Amino acid sequence: MNALPLAALLLGSLTLGATVPAPSPAPAVATQKVTLLIADLASTQSVVKLNFYNDPETFLKSGQHALHLEVRPEGKNDIALPVDLAPGEWAVALSQDTNNNDKLDKNFLGIPTEPFAFPNNIKPRLAAPTFQECKFTVTGPGQVVNIVTWNNL
Template identity: 55%
Template sequence: MNLLRIALLSTGSTLLGAWTPALPGTAPAATSLVSVVVTDLPSTKATVKLYFYNVKDNFLKRGSYTLLKYVKPAGSRQITLPVDLPHGEWAVALTQDLNNNDLVDKNFMGIPTEPYAFSNNVRPKLAPPAFDECKFLVNGVSKVVTISMKK
């Protein structure tokens, strides 16, 4: 039982360590509403995972996203996700988990075998895209970012 408590406390402190509140007397970072519209979903049932990045060096590195959102399409080939993002440069990568195994399945060469897409509708050919190819600016005006899953 003590081992379970230690594991839970360790997990909780790790999660809390990832969240940093604003310092007393400082204003919170300005945010803007961004509506991410994902079209041409291959499945109307499989979960869509949206990975948000605002640190160039972390882009597409496992577990290094700034924000992760899960959305169920609920029978539709399109989803819209409103999210408040701090001002700055952002990029979105997304996948659709067709077999519901909570992984991005890949072939023997490391290429995803499940649907994926990137902001700015970047379509990589031989290598993953760079942050600068996928980035968009969040700057105080509400924004719509449309991403097509169409291959």
């Protein structure tokens, strides 16, 4: 009896049963608690929608946000909203759906007809703001971002 074919068969079956360890998952990015202080809401009942962006290339592009939140003011003109964000540069765009139709209404030129706001007191008139104008940098816990300027068209 030839031992070579038997040895090859045994080695082949051993390698078929061998398992490759699964790649370890990517380490979770530590987030920091950032508090958004949102003031002077147009409505104390209508939902406020927040779209967070961490990439200048996707800023204000439909469906390209990194995080989306919706909050009801529950009778308040000002709200404090804690958000967990990864360290780095972020921008946020807010809108308030004052007619509760679940969308940001716009006129025939594409300009929003419902209140909207950005950090850094940016109040655009003729063009959308840039990521650079609206950005804030998350560096550690306890950071506060104030949003007090609303465009009420």
